[in-house]
Amino acid sequence: MSDTPGAQWNAGETEADAKLHLLSPSEEMAKLGQGMRPLIAYGEGIHVVDAHGRRIIDGPAGMWCTQIGYGRREIADAVSAQALKLSYNSPWYTTNSPSAELARRIAEVTPGDLNRVFFTTGGSTAVDSALRFTEFYNNVLGRPEKKHIIVRREGYHGSTSLTASCSGRSFNWQNFDIASPRITFISCPNIRLAPGLTEAQFLDQLVREFEDTVAKIGPDKVATFLAEPLQASGGVIIPPKGYHARIKAICEKHDIIYISDEVVTAFGRCGEWFASEKVFGVVPDIITFAKGVTSGYVPLGGFAVSERLIAKVSGENAKGSYYSNGYTYSSHPVSCAAALANMDVIEKDGILKHVRDVAVHFAEGLRSLKGLPHVADIRVAGLVGCVECLVDTSSPEVTDRDKKVGGRIDTHCFDLGLLVRPLGNVCVLSPPLIITKAEIDQMIGILRQGILKAAADLKEPVAA
Ligand SMILES: Cc1ncc(COP(=O)(O)O)c(C=O)c1O
CATH class of the missing domain: 3.40.640.10 (Type I PLP-dependent aspartate aminotransferase-like (Major domain))
Structure with missing residues (x-):
């Protein structure tokens, strides 16, 4: 991992430095210095690329911020x-x-x-x-x-x-x-x-x-x-x-x-x-x-x-x-x-109009997930939306079990090439604003698979 844009570092050294010296927001202190968050090497348009060269759609636009995407000269x-x-x-x-x-x-x-x-x-x-x-x-x-x-x-x-x-x-x-x-x-x-x-x-x-x-x-x-x-x-x-x-x-x-x-x-x-x-x-x-x-x-x-x-x-x-x-x-x-x-x-680039144009497609895509197992609610405005998942969709109460389901969906999506903002039982998507309709379809398709995989996991009981 050396000839990619911006990669003047050595992934092994970065990991060692991070484990020994970095304190990050929302750090789970019991595990400080043990695990490693996914190491992002560089970004391109709506994608980030990790230290293994995997291209991942940046579903949350960083922290709701990478509006025009990565790498703009x-x-x-x-x-x-x-x-x-x-x-x-x-x-x-x-x-x-x-x-x-x-x-x-x-x-x-x-x-x-x-x-x-x-x-x-x-x-x-x-x-x-x-x-x-x-x-x-x-x-x-x-x-x-x-x-x-x-x-x-x-x-x-x-x-x-x-x-x-x-x-x-x-x-x-x-x-x-x-x-x-x-x-x-x-x-x-x-x-x-x-x-x-x-x-x-x-x-x-x-x-x-x-x-x-x-x-x-x-x-x-x-x-x-x-x-x-x-x-x-x-x-x-x-x-x-x-x-x-x-x-x-x-x-x-x-x-x-x-x-x-x-x-x-x-x-x-x-x-x-x-x-x-x-x-x-x-x-x-x-x-x-x-x-x-x-x-x-x-x-x-x-x-x-x-x-x-x-x-x-x-x-x-x-x-x-x-x-x-x-x-x-x-x-x-x-x-x-x-x-x-x-x-x-x-x-x-006419990005405000672009958002208004693709927002309808984004909303339709998210709403198409209604009816999947554990999907309790879909909320969307512009290019920000979420799927709220509950083990028991008939109850508005959110339990630790529900949060684990959300976590599983996020993990499956990551493995399939989509970053989802981990927010308990709520899977949030707020992609870079330059996203196209085809990329929205790809993103929603991965989320669909992530939800189905998490539902299949649930058949084996999730630890409370
Ligand atoms: C609505 C809102 N206000 C304020 C903040 C804080 O912003 P920052 O993390 O840049 O300090 C955030 C961060 O997510 C936010 O969502």
């Missing part, structure tokens, strides 16, 4: 040119041209008046910074008590202390100190958890719960509602139609800032630059983004905030304040140059 050239021209400048007291241009280009495609952009280093810092903006905002306005944040169970917003505290996936909390009396969780908008209710009844129930929660905390104390348009890591949970707009109306009534966390959905995942307004019918006060902004080539994130909010804490209204939240790598010139090149590719 335009991005490599932009990164190289910018690194040679200006590799770094401090955003604390200087500025650079790629970040100013990128801020303008993002403002041009955000909904409403979300025209002021702050850059961070990724999704967690984007959400963290947006939340800190709301703290800053209410402090400058002289309302220090308006600090509560309402979030949903099964939401995921990142891995800083504050964003992890706002994430409603209890798996991520184990053995970490997650606590904040100013964070309140409300229901996950998954209709499977409300058997017997119509979508309209479920929506009314969710809206009532939000209203009651605001009333209980006290509207003067609630600063922010933070939500993904669709709960991605929570298992591709798509709320009932109209959910976001109805929650936003309540937020407006009580002067609560609505943050739409588009770290997954922005930059084309649902066929639009941003999904909040065009796909989910809501114009938020703040939108966060990361991942697809650079198609994962280099780290970058950020948030765009409404001019209306900015006006209340700037100029004559600033009261001597500084928005002193920031990072050494905010507005990083190389990352911003990569993002500009990424936006150029998305425009030049």
Whole structure:
């Protein structure tokens, strides 16, 4: 394994180094240093190639981020040119041209008046910074008590202390100190958890719960509602139609800032630059983004905030304040140059329209899996979808046994040439946006085989 693109390493040495020295996200600590995650050598289009030379379809697009696919020279050239021209400048007291241009280009495609952009280093810092903006905002306005944040169970917003505290996936909390009396969780908008209710009844129930929660905390104390348009890591949970707009109306009534966390959905995942307004019918006060902004080539994130909010804490209204939240790598010139090149590719190749075109085919393909053994639910929006599998499909309860079934499907799919995001009992597909209809068929075909193989395994009982 030496004459493949980017392979200047020795797989054996890499494995030894990783086993001895690497601590990875979601590391199973009992097995630290023993096993080895699949070693990826290089990427090409929608494929990654492992250390044995096996081409594997990148079903989750890395971590929902490799929008334009691997190996695009335009991005490599932009990164190289910018690194040679200006590799770094401090955003604390200087500025650079790629970040100013990128801020303008993002403002041009955000909904409403979300025209002021702050850059961070990724999704967690984007959400963290947006939340800190709301703290800053209410402090400058002289309302220090308006600090509560309402979030949903099964939401995921990142891995800083504050964003992890706002994430409603209890798996991520184990053995970490997650606590904040100013964070309140409300229901996950998954209709499977409300058997017997119509979508309209479920929506009314969710809206009532939000209203009651605001009333209980006290509207003067609630600063922010933070939500993904669709709960991605929570298992591709798509709320009932109209959910976001109805929650936003309540937020407006009580002067609560609505943050739409588009770290997954922005930059084309649902066929639009941003999904909040065009796909989910809501114009938020703040939108966060990361991942697809650079198609994962280099780290970058950020948030765009409404001019209306900015006006209340700037100029004559600033009261001597500084928005002193920031990072050494905010507005990083190389990352911003990569993002500009990424936006150029998305425009030049018509990728947003392509997503809208192939999304129907993707949805039909996923829905064709309904009726296979253990398939309990199929959820899909744009080019993100999932198959939820349960040993007993008649029960909404998810057990450890169900998670093992999901794990088996993922393993079979990997052996058959498809990476599936391992998310318990939910098999997630969110491929690079350049995927063709034929490649979608191939991907769904492998998933079908993976499910059938896992079902056959199940005939031999899965250990509880
Ligand atoms: C909706 C959402 N917000 C925030 C994050 C955190 O982003 P990052 O991992 O880049 O810090 C993620 C990561 O998956 C996410 O899905």
